[in-house]
Amino acid sequence: xxxxxxxxAALLAAMPSLAEDKPVPSPGEIVAAAPxxxxxxxxASDLLVMDLAPDTKGKPRRVxxxxxxxxxxxxxxxxxxLLAAAHWWDGTAVNRVQDNYVVxxxxxxxxxxxxxxxxxxxxxxxxxxxxxxxxxxxxxxxxDDPITSAHFFCPHGTSTEERNACREVILKTRGRRDPYNxxxxxxxxxxxxxxxxxxxxPIHCYGMVGVGRDLSPxxxxxxxxxxxxxxxxRHLDRNIALVGRVIEGVEHLSSLPRGTGGLxxxxxxxxxxxxxxxxxxxxxxxxPTYEYLSTESQSFAAYADARANRRDAFFIRPAGGADxxxxxxxxxxxx
Amino acid sequence: xxxxxxxxAALLAAMPSLAEDKPVPSPGEIVAAAPxxxxxxxxASDLLVMDLAPDTKGKPRRVxxxxxxxxxxxxxxxxxxLLAAAHWWDGTAVNRVQDNYVVxxxxxxxxxxxxxxxxxxxxxxxxxxxxxxxxxxxxxxxxDDPITSAHFFCPHGTSTEERNACREVILKTRGRRDPYNxxxxxxxxxxxxxxxxxxxxPIHCYGMVGVGRDLSPxxxxxxxxxxxxxxxxRHLDRNIALVGRVIEGVEHLSSLPRGTGGLxxxxxxxxxxxxxxxxxxxxxxxxPTYEYLSTESQSFAAYADARANRRDAFFIRPAGGADxxxxxxxxxxxx
Numbered sequence: 001x002x003x004x005x006x007x008x009a010a011l012l013a014a015m016p017s018l019a020e021d022k023p024v025p026s027p028g029e030i031v032a033a034a035p036x037x038x039x040x041x042x043x044a045s046d047l048l049v050m051d052l053a054p055d056t057k058g059k060p061r062r063v064x065x066x067x068x069x070x071x072x073x074x075x076x077x078x079x080x081x082l083l084a085a086a087h088w089w090d091g092t093a094v095n096r097v098q099d100n101y102v103v104x105x106x107x108x109x110x111x112x113x114x115x116x117x118x119x120x121x122x123x124x125x126x127x128x129x130x131x132x133x134x135x136x137x138x139x140x141x142x143x144d145d146p147i148t149s150a151h152f153f154c155p156h157g158t159s160t161e162e163r164n165a166c167r168e169v170i171l172k173t174r175g176r177r178d179p180y181n182x183x184x185x186x187x188x189x190x191x192x193x194x195x196x197x198x199x200x201x202p203i204h205c206y207g208m209v210g211v212g213r214d215l216s217p218x219x220x221x222x223x224x225x226x227x228x229x230x231x232x233x234r235h236l237d238r239n240i241a242l243v244g245r246v247i248e249g250v251e252h253l254s255s256l257p258r259g260t261g262g263l264x265x266x267x268x269x270x271x272x273x274x275x276x277x278x279x280x281x282x283x284x285x286x287x288p289t290y291e292y293l294s295t296e297s298q299s300f301a302a303y304a305d306a307r308a309n310r311r312d313a314f315f316i317r318p319a320g321g322a323d324x325x326x327x328x329x330x331x332x333x334x335x
Numbered sequence: 336x337x338x339x340x341x342x343x344a345a346l347l348a349a350m351p352s353l354a355e356d357k358p359v360p361s362p363g364e365i366v367a368a369a370p371x372x373x374x375x376x377x378x379a380s381d382l383l384v385m386d387l388a389p390d391t392k393g394k395p396r397r398v399x400x401x402x403x404x405x406x407x408x409x410x411x412x413x414x415x416x417l418l419a420a421a422h423w424w425d426g427t428a429v430n431r432v433q434d435n436y437v438v439x440x441x442x443x444x445x446x447x448x449x450x451x452x453x454x455x456x457x458x459x460x461x462x463x464x465x466x467x468x469x470x471x472x473x474x475x476x477x478x479d480d481p482i483t484s485a486h487f488f489c490p491h492g493t494s495t496e497e498r499n500a501c502r503e504v505i506l507k508t509r510g511r512r513d514p515y516n517x518x519x520x521x522x523x524x525x526x527x528x529x530x531x532x533x534x535x536x537p538i539h540c541y542g543m544v545g546v547g548r549d550l551s552p553x554x555x556x557x558x559x560x561x562x563x564x565x566x567x568x569r570h571l572d573r574n575i576a577l578v579g580r581v582i583e584g585v586e587h588l589s590s591l592p593r594g595t596g597g598l599x600x601x602x603x604x605x606x607x608x609x610x611x612x613x614x615x616x617x618x619x620x621x622x623p624t625y626e627y628l629s630t631e632s633q634s635f636a637a638y639a640d641a642r643a644n645r646r647d648a649f650f651i652r653p654a655g656g657a658d659x660x661x662x663x664x665x666x667x668x669x670x
Contacts, residue, residue, distance in 0.1 A: 319514075
């Protein structure tokens with residue numbers, strides 16, 4: 001934790017507007033002051049753009065999703081790319097809104113063989129064992145962006161000793177430990193749980209996008225997707241595949257009327273919200289560039305520390321820790 | 336944790352419909368099977384009933400709040416009782432809806448001295464030190480419902496040894512430990528964080544109701560209230576007074592359009608949702624009786640265990656733990 005504080009201190013020293021007697025910067029102010037090099041552009045090919053039917057006042061409702069980076073959930077993501085390229089979701093609908101849980105969309109007739117929309121050819125069938133992708137830290141150099149202890153908010157370091165020391169610090173400070181896992185962190189802008197040195201799995205935080213499925217061994221194709229709109233339902237981790245996160249427009253989903261049927265399904269077709277189109281970002285004209293604050297940057301470390309220890313004027317008593325889902329990864333549009 | 340499992344096993348044995356070869360009951364099924372004696376009636380005098388203006392289709396929108404039990408936040412709750420009795424909120428509005436955070440209501444002109452609605456006489460001014468109410472476990476017998484280790488999901492026991500043993504079990508199982516605190520539990524149906532043996536404070540879970548305030552030393556009167564509608568903002572714990580929780584109708588707040596101004600405030604008056612009335616339950620005709628599942632009951636222990644370890648058919652891999660805010664306290668209407 002000492003290093004985190006140092007990182008924050010270094011950042012403060014670098015910002016002339018924040019002299020010693022000025023208020024301590026809020027997490028938002030730290031993000032606003034982050035240097036350009038700490039931001040990572042998201043390729044348009046990794047974006048999924050959903051346009052709902054306009055609202056009752058005719059205002060457009062666009063939701064932008066960033067797909068998860070390799071090596072996670074790539075089979076489902078491949079299916080999603082196929083479905084989007086085939087314009088398969090056009091004319092489907094949001095069928096389920098369950099309060100403090102999820103918004104879910106897809107073919108409303110999926111369970112009715114006579115009416116169900118045919119899926120495009122070439123979709124991959126995924127297996128249960130792929131819910132938690134193995135990601136061996138010891139061989140992480142094989143990835144083009146190697147996993148290091150930096151992903152745990154620790155000083156950069158790649159030796160076993162450094163990683164172990166880092167882990168010790170985290171366990172002592174309780175900073176990233178929670179009832180679900182001992183070691184949590186971020187990888188390429190996404191929240192992950194890391195198990196004892198050999199596995200990682202994505203976390204169901206607010207705004208994360210997952211793959212609806214029937215009872216096991218069904219794993220879902222990716223044609224039915226949901227977004228978390230409540231307190232992180234972490235019991236779904238490793239039980240359902242996560243494929244991305246909403247980076248803009250989640251309010252168009254979270255503010256939809258709740259369904260009054262079981263599990264929040266709408267009871268009548270007219271209650272559903274129509275989906276006008278879902279496209280891969282590369283196919284959408286005039287889409288702005290989005291960037292996320294590198295979760296391996298010093299700015300992010302300072303931001304995460306400030307989220308865990310609010311020292312800005314409103315706060316009387318800093319919490320001394322933060323839930324991984326209470327450290328949302330900052331995203332911005334590039335002007 | 337062994338005792339929890341035993342409690343669950345005992346419950347199973349007591350339910351003839353759930354023989355050994357039947358699926359393991361879900362948390363909802365455990366709640367449905369809870370005996371009548373495990374439910375606690377909430378006095379109408381502890382309810383706050385908010386009627387919003389009907390929605391665009393003319394449907395009524397009622398939100399029912401249970402006020403927090405003594406000894407917590409009683410000064411603010413006293414103010415709230417005064418404000419409700421004076422019908423002070425009638426004609427005020429929901430002024431702020433911030434996605435994944437809070438819905439807030441009160442006098443929209445509160446910050447404009449010329450237009451602000453006068454507060455009723457007799458409101459108490461609370462101090463910062465009252466945010467976290469001291470609740471000494473050693474003297475807890477003074478309360479009419481003594482605090483025992485049962486509040487930590489442990490076998491009943493009141494000696495220091497029993498409490499220490501209980502705490503050990505919790506720490507080992509990680510069950511109630513989180514980045515914010517080592518020991519969390521429930522007291523009279525509300526989620527609480529317990530510090531090392533002498534203090535407790537309420538937790539900002541989804542649906543909890545808190546008191547809006549300006550910068551410290553202002554502590555808020557209770558005239559401006561908010562409800563959590565996103566991932567638990569635990570950094571607010573001990574910084575803002577919590578006074579209750581929504582037990583019915585939270586969807587009428589969580590599905591409101593998000594405000595587009597700073598902090599989710601609406602930018603124009605017409606965007607606000609009018610509050611028709613807020614009354615203490617005792618003043619509302621025809622109000623049903625509400626009961627919550629006693630958080631000291633064996634049914635609740637089995638339910639909490641099932642939430643932490645989903646073994647029902649949908650789940651492949653139980654989580655092995657649960658965030659305190661992922662164990663919402665069940666509430667029902669009595670027929």
